[in-house]
Amino acid sequence: MRLARGSTTVLAAMTAAVLALSGCGLGGSGTQPGNQSVTGEIKGQVSFQTWNLKSKFGDYFTGLIAEFEKQHPGTKIEWLDQPADGYADKLSADATAGTLPDIMNLSPDLAYPLYQKKLLLDLDTAAPEAKKDYLPNAWAGYVMPSADPALRRNASFPWYLNTGPYFYNKQLFGQNGLDPNKPPKTYDELKEQALRLASVSGGKVAMLGQTPGIEDFGLFGVPLMDEGGTKFTYNDTKGVQLLELYKAMYDAKALLPEALSATYTGAGAKFLAQQIALSSGSAYDLQKFRTDAPGLYANIGITEPMSNTGKANMYLQGLSIAAQSKNKPTAIAFARFVTNAKNQLAFAKIVTVFPSTAGTLDDGFFTAEDGTDVGRVRVAAAKQLANAVNYTPVQLSDQMKTILRNEIANAMLGKQSAKQALDNAVAQSDKLLRPNG
Template sequence: MRLLRRILATAATAAVLFPLSACGSGDDGSSGDASGRIEGEISFQTWNLKANFKSYFEGVIADFEKQYPGTEVKWIDQPAEGYATKLSADAAGGTLPDVVNVSPDLAAPLARAGLALDLDKDPAAAKFRDEYLPGAWASSQMPGMEGTYAFPWYLNTGPLFYNKALFKKAGLDAEQPPRTYAELFDAALEIAKRTDGKVATLANVPTIEDFGRYGVPLMNEEGTGFAFNDAKGVELLTRYKKLYDAKALDRQALTATPESSGQKFLTGAVAMNPGSALDLENFKTQAPSLYENIGITDQITTTGHVNMYVQNVMVNAQSKQKPAAVAFAHFVTNAENQMAFAKQVAIFPSTKGSLDDPYFTQEDGTDETRVRVAAAKSLKTAVNYTPVLFSDQMKTELRNEVAKALQGKQSPKEALDNAVRAADRLLQQG
């Protein structure tokens, strides 16, 4: 489950750079649309899913082949480590599978290289658009390009967990957690003050999605450059600097990973941490005392829209069996198959109406259903705040500049200016 969570959070993704020879002309690379007979052999590549979901995918493939006699699906499952590199090599070598599991940031370079089918332009694919949540469909739209380059697949989001025992220890009302950024920062400073800096509230420095949730414009309207160094972005980083100075932000936050931050929360070293329904079982088995004191509240935003993580299914624009590839990509991501998958693991369908199913709307008194119901409701209007063009290199540049600001080596404004310049430079190189 930990590895699946990494996929859901796109923590293992990396920028993929393709040589111009990958697509030749730079157009969609296709030899016609997908409006033809659904037949032939196609390849389908997933991202580290076989170990836990072998029977599910074999069943989906069998159902598809039964529905479309004359088709055959060859399933390929790649490990999480090196997945981006493998995609790059396949793209350059002309061996990219017909249907590929991608996150939005991995789809972006493939789309620019002309290897991702534009679903909006292809009649056989475009007819399915209204089956999906608008925010999910938009997750594979690229700034500066027209079109949509992958079918939405499964989504995830989650609440903000907090440790009621630590709130009580600091003299705060454990039944009234922060619900706004102002309340969050005030509570964090109060907890640090009342525990003499021994208990931090947060374990992570702000990431690009945090700037998005705070209402910072991340890119310019043309999608040609980044814009998170505006006054609101500087305001957020300035507030984090105040937390860091007061020890309300964990001292190891500058080098923290999602795993290490989760461990900090698990052991009671920090008072709050974002998560998902997947975490509750982990709390129950690994930290029973934390589970007994777990508080659950909503993600904090200024926009009214929570962040969502999304996985998509892309069709190779150069597939020799394009009708079958489009049909299978849609089949994998249709409402029935997404619902079946969601009941095997704590994820959410991207199809309209699915989140209205009783499975996602009715609580049974457990924390698990409480989280699931709340998350499903928020996903209807959720946004993938991480720009599809924001690569891992850009994330590293932002993290490095943020660290310098928190340490007082430069001002928040200087840090974000530097991060934007570096991201814009990498964007132009890509």
């Protein structure tokens, strides 16, 4: 199930405590067409673009940059911070104009089109020693798909991760025939409990507030694309099974009817109003429950997301290097400085995100609860990240997401079968994948 509220927002911060890079040289070579060998001293100016950070972390980043420049005399970091709205459009415009910054804060889906146009550095080749410093699943999250295995290369240094446990309303469970201490762990249990809850409540309480998104198909164990990333495959037998499961819940009023709207964003408010019993979110939401809905807060249960794969969904942010940067050594050095283990741990202690560096999640900050709401969620979420996966294909555009939601809505309404809905969504999305689609 998708995050109903508090899905990963673009947050980033870094601490003034830094880990100096040893030496002043940096070597490597790029294999992606257009990349050049990365050699030379760490000196000179580079531009560093972030995504909606300045309003909260302006002083912090200013200090961070000053520390790097102090450690590397002769360097200068030009910090560019863009608003969240229109960030993808700004990247596209800069790509067209040939003015991309040296270092860019990118999610995998934003990195993909730039990499396809050969505008991002291949980091597997440019910085081969870096891979070992990050969680394997975080590094893999930025490996760009290609029909040619040789071109499946990493396009970003992983920066920070996020995921979320699921919240459920113990009172609504107990009042409507469910065990408040046994939330659903499997999709079969989800269906069984959702139908019972809707029946006992006479359709007044729904279990869920959203139809499935692409990540739900991934969690269910549906293969989303072929190995080369050339076509979508979520219309297989398993995909149909998941959609039919949601159809059964919808028919029983265990799924909010408003969820069929492609623009519906009210599931969080419904959970807050105790009209749905199960939702997903973050520590921010738990704090909101405490202040805005104390009755709900007193009955909140926390559980792991349902998954047939045993792997939770993961959201990523990273730092990519422009292939045409005129100062790649300094760009790579600063990107690795921002994303090193010491800085990522310090960053995670400031905001509610998680480090992508190897071994950092073993720190007691992520393994021991501290008696706070944030601590409860942090520990629960950190357990999921060791083997979590970014299920959303990087090729999946917003247009493709809308197509999928519309076809799912038609299936929920009985206008077409689950199989036909997914076949239609796959056909339309595959057409968009082709350059002349």
